[in-house]
Amino acid sequence: MEIGLVGKPSVGKSTFFSAITMIDVPISDRPFTTIEPNVGVGYVRVEDLGVELGVQSNPRSGFILGKYRFVPVKIIDVAGLVPGAHEGRGLGNKFLNDLNQAEGLLHIIDLSGSTDEEGNFVGYGKYDPEKDILFLERELDFWYKDILERNRPKIEREIKAGKEPWEALYSVFSSLRVTEEVAREAMEKYDLNSEELPQFLRKKSKKIVIVGNKKDAPHAMENYDRLKDRWDIIPVSAEAELALRKAAKAGLIKYVYGESDFEIIGELNEKQREALERIRKIMPTNVQQALEHLVFDVLGYVAVFPAGSKLKDKQGRVLPDCFLMKKGSTVMDFAKTIHSDIAKGLLYGIDLRTKRRLAKDYVLKHRDAIELVSAGSRG
Ligand SMILES: Nc1nc2c(ncn2[C@@H]2O[C@H](COP(=O)(O)OP(=O)(O)OP(=O)(O)O)[C@@H](O)[C@H]2O)c(=O)[nH]1
Ligand SMILES: [Mg+2]
Known part of the structure; x- marks a missing residue:
């Protein structure tokens, strides 16, 4: 995407x-x-399945921060x-x-x-x-x-x-x-x-x-109040988010991208402290929220975890994958995303949480965790 x-x-x-x-x-x-x-990879947050299951996930792409898995999305500026x-x-x-x-x-x-x-x-x-x-x-x-x-x-x-x-x-x-x-x-x-x-x-x-x-700048929130009933608008401060992530990367603060607060963990000079305290007052910056609103609410994507083979891949990575699937995708579509061989022999899915069987045409929901059962293999 x-x-x-x-x-x-x-x-x-x-x-x-x-x-x-x-x-x-x-x-x-x-x-x-x-x-x-500029072309790069951004991430949307999905509450990680590992947290729910009490295991430490090890994503093949993206990363874990706080209770979230950050799932990659291509971004073009x-x-x-x-x-x-x-x-x-x-x-x-x-x-x-x-x-x-x-x-x-x-x-x-x-x-x-x-x-x-x-x-x-x-x-x-x-x-x-x-x-x-x-x-x-x-x-x-x-x-x-x-x-x-x-x-x-x-x-x-x-x-x-x-x-x-x-x-x-x-x-x-x-x-x-x-x-x-x-x-x-x-x-x-x-x-x-x-x-x-x-x-x-x-x-x-x-x-x-x-x-x-620029929601941090003068007059921004007045404009927001005037426009918010007419337009689906999210007030954001990209500059504040960039500053927070840089501070986190430099080891100055602990910050889970998208959250409403951060924790100071490094040595700050007076200027840095003041700048960060100013930012704290306008958190969350809503950068994450804006991207997620588009991907999940407007485009209707759902995130689905493959949950076969005891939740590990051949290299021993725990819960390596989480796929963003288009609205209306089925268990069969999910199988095709993972491997054409699994799709070819697909019998049914199993919902990890309820252990119930899911038909091939079952429509995927956000944060479903599904084991695919295929003739000859379990994926
Ligand atoms: N106050 C405030 N200024 C911001 C924010 N985000 C960006 N700016 C400033 O806005 C100016 C333009 O930022 P850019 O990111 O280069 O804008 P752009 O839309 O990519 O501009 P072009 O590439 O020229 O089209 C810079 O001076 C930024 O520092 C924000 O959240 N708050
Ligand atoms: Mg630019």
């Missing part, structure tokens, strides 16, 4: 990226700091988008193609209203962040519209040659994660010349969560 970070310049996309991936990237108050995309990008303003919108495979987007806005539409500093509270929300969706729609226009001759050729309209549409937009079902639905609702078609495809294939960044 890939998640993209989008928004106008200087809202803190790269700061958010750096906080969630712990990769150092250029950050500055100068607009268009990022030109080439792109250049800033400005109004009129589809007409070539700013860096244009070609770089959005870096987000083709993204399933969800975190739209980062400057909740403190301190930057204009181009990302220049104008003073706290001087710019209405609601404008950020409105323009971005328009630019994304134009991106889809451009792709449709560029490919119109191809689509029309394919239809003439006997393809169904939805198939022709799908052949162009599948690279943007438009599914067959969505392509069919689109062609039932609209025709190829419809003004609403690009937006429909965009909304279905790029789900968005709005991240109100």
Whole structure:
């Protein structure tokens, strides 16, 4: 799964990226700091099964911190988008193609209203962040519209040659994660010349969560209170999260990413202590929460633990895996994710907690722990 970070310049996309991936990237108050995309791995928290079972998990990917398993998710941080990008303003919108495979987007806005539409500093509270929300969706729609226009001759050729309209549409937009079902639905609702078609495809294939960044700065929480009933917005401080993680890495504090507090364990100078105490007042920073809201609530992923073979792999790793599965996935889908051989001979699953058998078409729930029983092997 890939998640993209989008928004106008200087809202803190790269700061958010750096906080969630712990990769150092250029950050500055100068607009268009990022030109080439930053690609890295962030993590979502899942309450670890090991804690519940009283064993110490040893993940193959990701890590354990506190009672959580941090499960990897690919994150892409792109250049800033400005109004009129589809007409070539700013860096244009070609770089959005870096987000083709993204399933969800975190739209980062400057909740403190301190930057204009181009990302220049104008003073706290001087710019209405609601404008950020409105323009971005328009630019994304134009991106889809451009792709449709560029490919119109191809689509029309394919239809003439006997393809169904939805198939022709799908052949162009599948690279943007438009599914067959969505392509069919689109062609039932609209025709190829419809003004609403690009937006429909965009909304279905790029789900968005709005991240109100800089919640630590003046006027940010006032703006939040004004906007929160109209928009699904999460107030965040990427800068605070980055500072906390750096302090934790340097051994100065004990901090379980995403929690509401930390513990001082190292020698701090007066300046460090003051900075950290300021941050403590605005915790949680909500960086973790924003990513998890998108992955679990909006995209509907569930985390599932394979729980066969006494919970160990061949190398003796305890509970090595935890898979993020799409909403509606079944025991059979889970088997396919693990190994095609297990899927081929799959008989049923066993729920680790209840010991009950689960049919192949059982729909997976969040934090299910399942042993797969396959003809000839138990996985
Ligand atoms: N107060 C405050 N400032 C922040 C926060 N996050 C980022 N900033 C500042 O905002 C400015 C822009 O940060 P970047 O992360 O470079 O922003 P960007 O969106 O990646 O910018 P471009 O790459 O130019 O599009 C920097 O001066 C950051 O220090 C935050 O949570 N609070
Ligand atoms: Mg950047």
